[in-house]
Amino acid sequence: MTISKTSSGSRARTFLTRLEGPQTMGRGPAFWIAVTVAAAAAAAYPLIADAWTVGNAAYFLIWTFMAMGLSVIWGYAGVLSFGQTAFFGLAGYAYGVITLNLGAAYGLTILALVLAVVIGGLFALVIGYFMFYGRIQGVFIGIVTLSVTLVLETFMAQTAGPQWRIGEARLNGFNGMSGMPPLTLPWFGGDIVLYPGPSLYYLLLGLVVVSYLGLRIMLNSRFGNVLVAIRENPHRVAMLGYDVRLYQTLAFAIGGAFAALSGALYTAWGQYITPSSMGLTSAALPIVWVAVGGRRDITATLIGTIIVLAGFQMLTIYGSQYALIVMGGLLLVTVLVAPQGLVVGAMTLLGRIFRRGKS
């Protein structure tokens, strides 16, 4: 008994030590204090901002899951997917179809959220299986994944007719689905409906924190070690006895599941989903966020995505085409000036100054 207790205790400890490691920037007390302060500030934000602004901030948080998933696939495993929106859109539609059929009582919207993520993740698993076991590599992965999302967009856009329905849910073609219930938590005094505002914001913030820490642990684990090794030299990894295709497929499925989480949350947030969420522009944006922040680091990706999204929204006031051009310019500047990402560049610089200050 004692032995198993110690070993499970030590296992939990190894687990936690993986919060820090070679695959993730940031370590030591100073870093974790900064993380705690950032989380506390984010938690305090609804106290000083009005409900609309908080709902808007919730919108930013929604996209971070897709970005972190892309960081895993692209930044860590070295596979550029241009079609994360396929899993985003599929899960968004799945959430709509399930909740329009089942309703919002008894916490069924939460079940719908989980199912939507599972559906999106399984779809990514299947696509990943055919790509990696079919020996598709390099730039062709980008072409295949982009094709998948564009095919889905085109398909959904032609579902306007009344025959395109799943139970109660009309797919509604180009105009998209709407009217699905928001996330609804069953509670003793009556259901809590999570409209965009503080309650939804807190749920999302909690999910971001859990996802971020969970991914840090995963990326510093044996699995993460193998992923970055595959990025560096897949041939060598196979020659160490690893089934490279299996690791790539799993990483792709994980990234897809995170995109699906974003999609289902997005649909629950705005109570609508349209085919254009899987279109070319939508597909390109996550690549910009992740590249600008720093695809090879999960923290940089998270920070970069929120900053770029906030900037994008501020620019949209002047016109969304204009904002897209700026996004393109930003990507160009990143590639030329700090190919590892602007946030990574800044964090490296900060770390250097901090260390110099100490010595």
Next chain:
Amino acid sequence: MTEILKVHGLRKAFGGVVVANGIDFSLSAGAMHCLIGPNGAGKSSFFRLLLGEHTPDAGTITFDGSDITGLRSFQRIRRGISVKFQVPGIFKALSVRQNLEVAFQEHRHGQSLSATVREMLDFTDLRGEDKTPAGILSHGQQQWLEIAMAVGVEPKLLLLDEPTAGMSPDETRKTGEMLHDLNSRGITILAVEHDMAFVEQIARRVTVLHFGSIFAEGTIAEIIDHPGVQEIYLGAADD
């Protein structure tokens, strides 16, 4: 002694280039064997065939009693083959420590993993460099790192493609000692080597490959005195 590796009728051609022309070869367990031959003889290609990187046009490969001809590379490795390539195959952006961890983590866990990593850091003289990105090590150090990655898993069969290329005479001797040590622990070794002094230091028997075929096989003395072998090497030098 039992045979750990048995190759029968192995053939592979790339268009008109025949890299393996019906090779029959066997290696007894515990052997320390060298493969030599002029540039382009097909030595590296032979390794790639053994490792499943090339699919043979004909022939079979039996390892440790079972036919592995149809297995994928990673499955062959898992059966106990390990390799150091001619061109260092390390993870340049990862630290030295990470390189070692990725190499060993499937075989060793926890304490045993960190002990092996430490042992290999000592062995390669890279103790102070464990956090250094492997890509900025010197060529010799990269060679050592890859050798460590290959031997740390204690394979049944170790394939080394020109392990001492780019090493100083001192390092070459050290490599030879290390291979003897590994061999005495029961690891079968097959090495491709150009440096005849090194071949003499490590090998009991030598196989000469020429144009994808086995040209000669024997003890070191027999091979050195073999007039045909001298000729193919001189012929190659004439080019």
